[in-house]
Amino acid sequence: MRVLVAGGAGYIGSHTVLALLARGHDVVVADDFSNARPSVMDRLAELAGRPVALEEVDLTDEARTEEVVARSEPDAVIHFAGLKAVGESVREPLAYYRTNLDATFSLLTAMRTHDVRRLVFSSSATVYGDHAPVPYPESYEPLAAASPYGRTKVMIEQVLTDVGLADPDLRIALLRYFNPVGAHASGRLGEDPQGVPNNLVPYVAQVAVGRRDRLQIYGDDYDTPDGTCLRDYIHVEDLAEGHVAALEHLEAMATPVRAFNLGSGRGTSVRELFDAFCAAVGRPLEAEVVGRRPGDLPAYWADVTRAADELGWRATRGLEEMVADVWRWQSANPDGYPRERAGQHPDVTPA
Ligand code: UD1
Numbered sequence: 001m002r003v004l005v006a007g008g009a010g011y012i013g014s015h016t017v018l019a020l021l022a023r024g025h026d027v028v029v030a031d032d033f034s035n036a037r038p039s040v041m042d043r044l045a046e047l048a049g050r051p052v053a054l055e056e057v058d059l060t061d062e063a064r065t066e067e068v069v070a071r072s073e074p075d076a077v078i079h080f081a082g083l084k085a086v087g088e089s090v091r092e093p094l095a096y097y098r099t100n101l102d103a104t105f106s107l108l109t110a111m112r113t114h115d116v117r118r119l120v121f122s123s124s125a126t127v128y129g130d131h132a133p134v135p136y137p138e139s140y141e142p143l144a145a146a147s148p149y150g151r152t153k154v155m156i157e158q159v160l161t162d163v164g165l166a167d168p169d170l171r172i173a174l175l176r177y178f179n180p181v182g183a184h185a186s187g188r189l190g191e192d193p194q195g196v197p198n199n200l201v202p203y204v205a206q207v208a209v210g211r212r213d214r215l216q217i218y219g220d221d222y223d224t225p226d227g228t229c230l231r232d233y234i235h236v237e238d239l240a241e242g243h244v245a246a247l248e249h250l251e252a253m254a255t256p257v258r259a260f261n262l263g264s265g266r267g268t269s270v271r272e273l274f275d276a277f278c279a280a281v282g283r284p285l286e287a288e289v290v291g292r293r294p295g296d297l298p299a300y301w302a303d304v305t306r307a308a309d310e311l312g313w314r315a316t317r318g319l320e321e322m323v324a325d326v327w328r329w330q331s332a333n334p335d336g337y338p339r340e341r342a343g344q345h346p347d348v349t350p351a
Contacts, residue, residue, distance in 0.1 A: 001118075001247065002026040004072050006059055006107060007080030009036035011191045012122065012180055012239060014044060016078060018189070019240035020247075021048050028053040028072040030065075031081070035194065037337035043188045059103035062110075069110035076118035076247055079107055082152070085198055086126075086295075089149035100152035101159075108163060118250045119172045120243055123157055125232070125263070125302065126150035127176060135303040138176070138259045146295055157259070164256030171250040178232035178263030178302050180239050182322040183329035190329030191236075192336035200270060201233070201323075204277045205330040207285050214286035217270055218293040230267030232301035235317035235325070238264075245313035263302025264315040273319065280323040 003020055007013045008029030014036075020027050029041070029052055044052045055068045059081050069077075082100040083089065089096040104121075111119065128136045129144035143154045157174050164170050181201040183190030196212075197203040206212045220227035242262040278285050308314045 001075040002028070002073065003247065004028050004030055004069065004074035004077045005080065006030045006077060006103070007082065007122075008078075009033060009038070009040045010080055012177070012236060013078075013080040014040050014189050015184060015236045015240040016080070016243045017044055017052060018047055018184065019237070019244050021052075023244050023248075025244075025247075028055060028074065030055045030057050030059065030068055030072075032056060032058040034058075035083070037192065037339065038341045039338040040189070042342045043337070047184070047186060047188055059106050060099055062102075062106040065106035066110040066113060069107075069114050069116065073114070074116055076120070076250065077107060077111060077116060078120040078243060078247065079104065080122045082122070084149060086147045086149050087198060089147050089152075093148040096148045096152055097155075101155060104156050104159060108159075117167070117170050118247070119160070119170070120246050120250070121156065121160060121172065121174050123174045123176045123259070124150065124153045125176050125178045125261070125300070127154050127157060128300070130297060132300075134300045135265065136261065136300060137303045138261055138306050161257050168256055170256045171253050172257045173246040173250060173253070174257065174259040175242065175246055176259060176261050176302075177239060178234050178261070180236050181233045181326060182235035182237060182317065183325045184237065185325055185328075187325075187328040187332045190326065190333065192333075200273065201277075201326055204274060204285065205326050208277065208281045208327065209330055209334040211334070214288055215274060216290045217274070217287055218290060218296060220271075220289045221292075222298040224269060224299050226269050226271045228270035229296055230269050230299035230301065232263040232266065233268050233273065233319065233322060234262060234264050234315050235322045237325075238262075238315040238317050242307065242311070242313050242315075245307075245311040249311050258310075260307045260311060261302040261304055262307060262315075263304055265302050265304035267299055267301040268319055273323070276319050277323045277327070280320070280327045
């Protein structure tokens with residue numbers, strides 16, 4: 001299939017691009033590099049053994065998005081594009097609603113114009129809110145997220161469900177990710193957050209390379225085996241393969257819209273993850289226990305039976321592999337991706 005990957009230069013998008021190419025699909029990346037480095041495209045070309053087609057576009061621009069879909073003539077779209085920092089979404093709700101919803105509207109409008117009826121959407125476990133039974137089943141309703149970021153995911157799932165009801169020929173997979181971590185086994189692709197990382201694994205990785213002093217563990221007085229929160233960490237390469245499985249399953253879907261959890265199906269505590277990371281690095285790292293982070297739930301993980309039964313997919317990479325791959329990426333790229341693309345130079349020559 002020819003696949004337009006919206007947000008394909010980002011953390012999960014870039015790994016998915018490689019997984020698609022490995023399965024023989026044709027890929028066009030659409031990205032505006034608002035939260036990704038253009039040099040990701042060099043790394044993708046290096047790993048793919050050939051350049052990967054790129055459309056540099058702000059997907060909230062409906063006219064430009066239409067041009068991109070017209071030019072790239074995709075059979076399907078995988079939609080990763082959007083803002084994703086929970087805390088920032090509380091401070092800048094309008095930017096989150098506008099960016100995440102408008103990009104989706106532009107893509108859906110252009111897809112309708114050009115008769116593209118296959119879509120895979122990046123959703124999140126955050127749509128289950130605070131009251132779903134653990135492990136979270138896809139059948140749970142009502143969806144309710146606790147942040148503006150999460151509510152954009154709930155809203156987009158609702159929009160896609162309504163669009164699917166109006167056009168029964170559409171096939172849309174809603175992929176609810178649990179906690180994506182890890183990096184490409186080559187050490188050439190990984191997570192490269194701008195500023196102070198919000199999430200546990202990139203934070204620990206930056207402690208390990210000396211960019212941060214110590215991890216702050218947000219609470220060890222939860223009702224869990226070691227008192228720290230349990231989450232369902234999933235290797236980004238498993239997640240990428242889950243997208244390929246979902247894409248290839250669209251045709252066989254009995255209903256226009258279907259949600260799938262992409263997780264490992266097991267809970268890992270903050271302490272277990274931290275200890276595994278120290279083992280991968282081969283020396284102790286600094287951590288201190290501080291108060292709970294507002295909004296954190298004690299423990300949740302995915303019910304993975306639907307993805308296994310219907311997509312024929314399950315996560316295969318364990319915790320050791322996740323942290324080893326993060327460490328390989330972070331130690332080889334302590335400051336993340338290069339700022340410039342190969343052969344390109346800054347506009348301003350430093351004095
Ligand atoms: C968060 C978001 C979720 C989003 C996901 C993306 C919230 C409430 N949820 O999930 O919507 O989809 O990121 O991956 O923000 N922790 C520490 N110290 C740190 C950072 C984290 O102890 O410096 C702990 C947290 O308390 C939590 C666990 O590590 O128990 C994982 O945290 P994080 O990586 O931020 O992910 P989530 O909060 O699960």
